């Protein structure tokens with residue numbers, strides 16, 4: 001019996017997931033030293049400018065009877081909205097899922113960052129109530 005050629009080529013030491021083609025931003029959590037890896041870049045990239053530009057050109061074409069070429073001003077509110085949403089996504093992804101440390105919050109307000117880590121641990125492991133003594 002001839003073996004299936006697809007099984008011969010299967011190398012279990014390599015991952016089957018696509019690991020190339022996408023840059024990851026990798027760092028260590030300063031609080032718990034867990035390796036953090038996020039897929040988003042901290043700041044919007046030039047390709048995002050192109051994407052928002054194409055979207056604003058499309059909106060301008062839709063509103064051409066009303067505004068004409070002045071409709072290109074729609075790029076500004078579209079960019080502001082995009083950047084707000086993008087930074088919210090980055091902030092949600094950059095906070096550590098193991099210890100609850102939020103680097104953005106730490107840069108702006110250190111006591112609030114400490115409180116958020118304490119609240120994270122209280123939610124993860126609520127304090128145990130002392131059990132009443134059992135009568136013999």
Ligand SMILES: [Zn+2]
Pocket residue numbers: 029030031032033034096097098099100101
């Ligand atoms: Zn951490």
